[in-house]
Amino acid sequence: MWYAIISEDVSDSLPLRKKARADHLARLNHLKDEGRLLAAGPNPSIDSEEPGEAGFSGSLVIAEFPSLEEAKAWADSDPYIEAGVYASVTVKPYKLVLP
DSSP, X not given: OEEEEEEEEOTTOHHHHHHHHHHHHHHHXXXXXXXXXXXXXXXXXXXXXXXXXXXXXXXXXXXXXXXXXXXXXXXHTOHHHHTTOEEEEEEEEEOOOOX
């Protein structure tokens, strides 16, 4: 089943994101290589695809896991958690309807 992983950043998270980004992206690319990643990306803090020093306010990942527990375990082991990027993470079942 698909799961939405919705993360909210701490204030001024950009320096923390930069330190852990390579490891964070490696995990996402692993899901992609397995065909289990539907979408992933950050939420810019301002209305711009390239927010520069304004940084990001959070992230969204939509990926396939065997269960909610496994999706939560995957989210809990994100390098951004260890780096202190996220203030909170919510994992919810997601039903793809369109396209």
